[in-house]
Amino acid sequence: MRVRVNYDLCSSNAVCMGIAPDVFEVRDDGFLYLLTDEPGEDRVAAVREAVGACPNGAISLEA
Amino acid sequence: MSLSADDHVVVVGAGLAGWTFCEELRRREYRGALTLVGEEEHEPYDRPPLSKQVAEGKWELERTSLVTPERRAATEVTWRLAERAVELNVSGPFVELNSGERLHATRVVVATGVRARQLPWRTPETMTLRRRDDAERLSRALHSLRPSDEVVIVGAGFIGAELATALVRRGLHVRVLEAAPIPLAAQLGPDIARAIAAKASTAGVNLRTGVEIVGISSEGGYSDVLLSDGSEYHARLVVAGVGAEPALEWIAGSGLATAQGILVNEHFEARARIGALGDVARFPWRGEPTRLEHWQIAHDSARTLAAWWVNGEALAPLVPYFWSDQYGQKVQVLGRPHPEARVHVVRGGLDEDRFVGLYERGGLVSAVVGLNQPRALMLSRPLLVEETSMEEAFRLAPWEG
Numbered sequence: 268m269r270v271r272v273n274y275d276l277c278s279s280n281a282v283c284m285g286i287a288p289d290v291f292e293v294r295d296d297g298f299l300y301l302l303t304d305e306p307g308e309d310r311v312a313a314v315r316e317a318v319g320a321c322p323n324g325a326i327s328l329e330a
Numbered sequence: 331m332s333l334s335a336d337d338h339v340v341v342v343g344a345g346l347a348g349w350t351f352c353e354e355l356r357r358r359e360y361r362g363a364l365t366l367v368g369e370e371e372h373e374p375y376d377r378p379p380l381s382k383q384v385a386e387g388k389w390e391l392e393r394t395s396l397v398t399p400e401r402r403a404a405t406e407v408t409w410r411l412a413e414r415a416v417e418l419n420v421s422g423p424f425v426e427l428n429s430g431e432r433l434h435a436t437r438v439v440v441a442t443g444v445r446a447r448q449l450p451w452r453t454p455e456t457m458t459l460r461r462r463d464d465a466e467r468l469s470r471a472l473h474s475l476r477p478s479d480e481v482v483i484v485g486a487g488f489i490g491a492e493l494a495t496a497l498v499r500r501g502l503h504v505r506v507l508e509a510a511p512i513p514l515a516a517q518l519g520p521d522i523a524r525a526i527a528a529k530a531s532t533a534g535v536n537l538r539t540g541v542e543i544v545g546i547s548s549e550g551g552y553s554d555v556l557l558s559d560g561s562e563y564h565a566r567l568v569v570a571g572v573g574a575e576p577a578l579e580w581i582a583g584s585g586l587a588t589a590q591g592i593l594v595n596e597h598f599e600a601r602a603r604i605g606a607l608g609d610v611a612r613f614p615w616r617g618e619p620t621r622l623e624h625w626q627i628a629h630d631s632a633r634t635l636a637a638w639w640v641n642g643e644a645l646a647p648l649v650p651y652f653w654s655d656q657y658g659q660k661v662q663v664l665g666r667p668h669p670e671a672r673v674h675v676v677r678g679g680l681d682e683d684r685f686v687g688l689y690e691r692g693g694l695v696s697a698v699v700g701l702n703q704p705r706a707l708m709l710s711r712p713l714l715v716e717e718t719s720m721e722e723a724f725r726l727a728p729w730e731g
């Protein structure tokens with residue numbers, strides 16, 4: 268499972284980071300960083316939750 | 331009782347909470363009937379960009395839509411847009427529309443949000459910003475401005491401050507008039523609020539606080555805004571950001587609503603078979619009924635009720651979260667910052683361009699507020715998931731991570 272972020276849509280509000288801080292990190296430069304783009308099986312549920320929670324629909328998951 | 335294929339759920343309010351709830355029901359494989367009633371003619375859209383990217387002219391309005399073709403296909407609903415609910419009968423239950431038609435349901439969800447409070451003076455140049463149609467009207471008005479024209483924004487709350495920032499970035503002359511001596515002090519307490527308001531001038535926003543408007547009159551396409559000290563502003567456009575009230579007059583007869591919203595349990599049920607979500611819901615947060623107009627709460631309340639109704643699953647209690655982009659700063663709030671709480675600044679400083687403040691109430695961390703510190707702020711979220719004493723918070727110091 269690969270995570271992708273469309274940075275044109277992301278507004279760095281860190282909603283995703285609140286859900287999965289081990290995958291998403293908004294740094295103090297104001298940009299979102301992916302800490303891993305292939306999270307382990309045990310994190311897929313959290314990443315899916317972040318996909319649904321992102322206000323801008325900026326995150327997607329690919330098989 | 332979990333929902334079954336024989337149910338009919340009627341959701342009133344086609345905003346963020348109502349639409350997210352429909353999506354979650356279908357994602358959880360609810361197969362019964364589902365009707366979504368919304369008084370606006372637009373499909374559900376996102377409001378936060380209206381005072382930010384859209385106001386700045388960076389986004390077209392279409393981009394705020396919450397309904398992509400994939401999301402529409404995945405979420406089968408009977409759409410009743412441009413129709414207004416005028417009554418809720420809780421024992422039926424049924425919802426009556428303005429056409430007189432009754433939608434009989436087995437369960438009803440109230441997600442009608444809030445309405446912008448209006449100024450007592452209405453002129454052709456005054457407006458508010460809550461809806462897509464408001465944003466459209468605003469953008470039309472902005473296109474007709476001349477370079478020398480001034481925009482007056484009444485209220486330096488979150489929406490007023492965001493709008494002012496966006497309009498200054500478009501190169502407009504903006505003046506913000508605020509009644510309170512310190513804007514947002516009632517929401518964030520005086521210290522943090524003062525530190526945020528101090529950024530207005532660097533962002534080019536002309537902010538006047540502690541002023542009282544005594545009248546607005548209109549002539550020749552301009553409004554004159556008169557203050558109690560005799561000063562007067564000549565504005566081509568006046569936008570009021572003076573708060574909002576729950577849009578609940580339509581359920582006045584149901585006995586469910588008060589001026590403070592609809593009281594719900596931790597699953598966002600007002601009573602058996604009736605739910606209330608988002609901006610209208612008064613939900614229990616740390617034992618206190620709490621109503622907050624936050625994007626995240628609209629979203630999480632919808633997920634919580636859907637999980638409960640479809641699967642009997644109790645999701646973890648939500649943690650209030652709010653962000654605002656104003657004066658070129660990113661303000662983020664977790665929890666509930668009581669204005670009288672003691673604030674401990676744990677990173678940066680109130681006179682700097684970044685800080686994190688912990689709010690202490692009854693010996694516990696009740697909120698964390700950050701300015702331009704998204705990482706430290708979100709790392710502090712566990713302090714609000716479980717009740718955490720101040721000593722424990724300082725020992726853990728998650729903001730240092």
Ligand SMILES: Cc1cc2nc3c(=O)[nH]c(=O)nc-3n(C[C@H](O)[C@H](O)[C@H](O)COP(=O)(O)OP(=O)(O)OC[C@H]3O[C@@H](n4cnc5c(N)ncnc54)[C@H](O)[C@@H]3O)c2cc1C
Nearest residue numbers: 343345346347369377378415442443608609623624625628
């Ligand atoms: C300009 C602006 C900027 C914002 N920025 C932020 C931000 O930066 N961060 C943040 O956390 N939050 C922000 N918010 C708040 C956030 O958008 C709201 O908390 C969220 O939209 C609430 O969702 P809701 O579904 O409860 O209500 P709404 O989105 O208001 O949806 C309710 C819908 O119900 C409809 N309705 C009302 N009465 C009836 C009726 N009788 N019959 C049928 N339909 C009815 C309304 O027309 C509306 O479409 C902002 C809000 C605005 C207006």
Ligand code: SF4
Nearest residue numbers: 277278280281283321
């Ligand atoms: S939730 Fe979405 S918009 Fe917010 S930081 Fe994450 S990817 Fe960006």
